[in-house]
Amino acid sequence: MTEIVGLVAISHSPFAQLLPPTGPTAPGARFLADAERVAAAVSELAPDAVIVIGPDHFHANFYDLMPPFVLGVEQATGFGDFGSRSGPLPVAEKLAWSIQERVTAAGFDLALSYALTVDHGIVQSYEMICGTADIPVVPLVVNTTAPPLPTMPRCIQLGRALGNAIRSADFAGRVLLIASGGLSHWLPSADPRDPDLDGERRAGVIHGGRDPHAFDAAREPRIRALGGDPHTQVNIEWDTWFLDRLRHADLASIAALAEDELERVAGRGGNEIRNWLIGAATAATPFVWTSYEPVPEWITGMGIGTTFPVDQPNSA
Template sequence: MAEVIGFVGMSHSPFASLLPPDRADGPGARFLADAERVRVAVDRLAPDAVVVIGPDHFHANFYDVMPPFMLGVEEVTGFGDYGSTAGRLPVAGNLAWSAHTSLTGAGFDLSLSYSLTVDHGIVQTYEMITGAVAVPLVPLVVNTAAPPLPSLDRCVALGHALGAALRDAEYPGRVLVAASGGLSHWLPTNDPRDVGVVGERRTALIHGRTDVRAFAVAREPRVRAMGGNPDARVNETWDAWFLDRLSAADAQSVAALDDDGLEENAGRGGHEVRCWLIGQVAVGQPLQWTSYEPVPEWITGMGIGTTFPVD
């Protein structure tokens, strides 16, 4: 049986690499310093595998087929966006398959990939908490960017099922669960039904799979243009409330907001906290340690939480 050794939740942002702090007290410096503290703590835990729960930013999934959840079981390749690692990543295939079997038995029909591309939504946090890309991973991609989204209640239920699946897995190793995403940030809509999503952008959201690299090249300048604004919207109050709720092991209060309440308080990018809900519920322990820095220059509230102590 596998041993579940803890949970790490961590915000990600393209601007962690695009706009790194230029001084010790610069925007994002506290987040990066605390992420390094987490890496040291994770190194002491010595996981044999990491289940990484995170979103895709239209580098693998498009509106030709948009699954709510997708599990990689064999070949996983980093897209390499925004400085994240490109190329093949090590996969804990036997753990992935065991989890898939258990989740299917629990009534979750997760999409399955033998050849999954993951972007910075998975890879950035994976790199930060392990210090490299050497620990085998099991990637669970959650649709958080593109309505219709899996409900918050469904994500909590998946967390319970995932925790049971990991503990019952025929995997003789120590498993860390990590979530990547959030916290509050306000992003443009990616919904093709929106009247403002037109022309080449709408075509790319639906048919981007036909030339993923070209779509990414066209999109990157729009992303870069969002960074560096010290007045970008971040909801520090809501972010603190969210971390407090997971510190109380109270994912249900977050789920009770429903999509409209979540988006009102945390923006469209806030839907990524689904990944945290799944992971914290799976491990079944409250956050013991948290760190938070609002970084409007990175358009995101940069938070970290762990179920184990961090020195």
Template sequence: MSELVGLVALSHSPFATMMPPSEVDAPGAAFLAAAERVRRAVAARRPDAVVVIGPDHFHANFYDAMPPFVLGVEEAVGFGDFASREGPLPVAGELAWSVRDGLAGAGFDLSLSYSLTVDHGVVQSYDMVVGDVPMVPLVVNTAAPPLPSMPRCLELGEALGKVLRSAPFPGRVLVVASGGLSHWLPPNDPRDPTVVGERRVAMIHGRKDARAFAAAREPRVRAMAGDPNAPVNADWDRWFLKQLAAGDPAPIAALGDIGLETQAGSGGHEIRTWLIGAAAVGRPLVWTGYEAVPEWITGMGLGTTFPVD
């Protein structure tokens, strides 16, 4: 049976790959240095497969049919947005099917993909932490309804942990959660009265030409970079990390969607990936790192369930 070696959870940002810091004291440099320390700690644990839990940013999933959860079981392809890796990624197919079957048996009806496109929400953290270890990609909708509730994410994580511990996969499995922490994004709900025109059409019908949608969207995202006054709630981010270090995610889940968005912004919904990963591994974070990077529009956090030198 497989051995579950731990969790790495970390934030992602388009600007970490698109605009990396050029000096050691530049915004984001502390986060990237901490991520490199995490990478070395992961290498010492020699994972044979990695379950990567992350969001999609309208590069694969659109509102023609938006799944709360989608699992890749055969092929995964990096979209290549914001200087993240483009092209085929290795998939641990045997383990992926164990995850699918086990979660179905536990009452979770995940959408299934034999060829899953993943964007920087999965690929950036995967490359920072492990590189080319075969993955099982699990994409969680964090944009707008159908947002899976935070209690449901904890339940999914608990079931995932049981599945991974009992899977016949003969190797060591790492869980990586990618997302958050606090950041404020333009609204992504087609019901929002400010979401109009071509942007709304692209959210619903973007699958017809995802590349064209991305090409139109990326300049708008790039224009958000570099603002030292962009909103980041560092106090909330640190509280969130402390809750997971205490092994107590219940107060986080109790916030509900409105409470979470009030404290951490619309981008804060991505912490669902952390909740799933933490519940799967079932151990508190023993190491955390944090840098508020308003220039990247994000509170950049890291956490592991094993020591990091």
């Protein structure tokens, strides 16, 4: 039997690397300090494998074929966008295949990849929480970028199936869950049906997989230009409500949000909370510790939630 030792749900942002805090009170400093405390707690938990649930930002999946869920089963390679790690990641293959078999038996036909490219949506959170330990990972990529998105109730159903699959997996070890993404942030549309999407960008999100590095070179300056503005929109009230619901294990209230309502209150980037829902349903236990810092300069409300205690500064 496999033991789930806990869940870390954590925001990511390319600007955590591009615009790091310049001092202990600078934007993002509190978030990064709390992430370090979570990493220390994870080290004490000593997981044998990590399952990272996160998005792709048009570095591996494009609209020539956009799967809702992709499970990496053999090789995973960091794309290296925005200063995140590039090159191969260690993959827990036996655990990945065991999950694939059991989740399929539960009625989920996950796409699978023997050679999965993962970007900062997976890699940044993995590195923040696991450091340089190179703990074997199982990456689960969820389409949270543009329609058609998996519904939030479907994400909860997948999480429950994933939890059952992990606990009965043919893997004698301790497994940590990491859910990466969110919270509120407003991003430009990447929907090919959007009439405001110009021809070049539309072609890119459909055909960019033919040369993803060239597509990224053209796209990354537009993303970089979004950072650094202290007046960027972040919805503190909604982010706080969301974290509170997870402290109460109230997934139903979150799942009841209509898709257009979610984007209204949390932006298109808020769709990444699907990863948190999958993680929370997998762990099947409420958050016992949370952290939150709105960082408009990083265009995101930066949150963390864990299902295990985390030491606070100067605590015994």
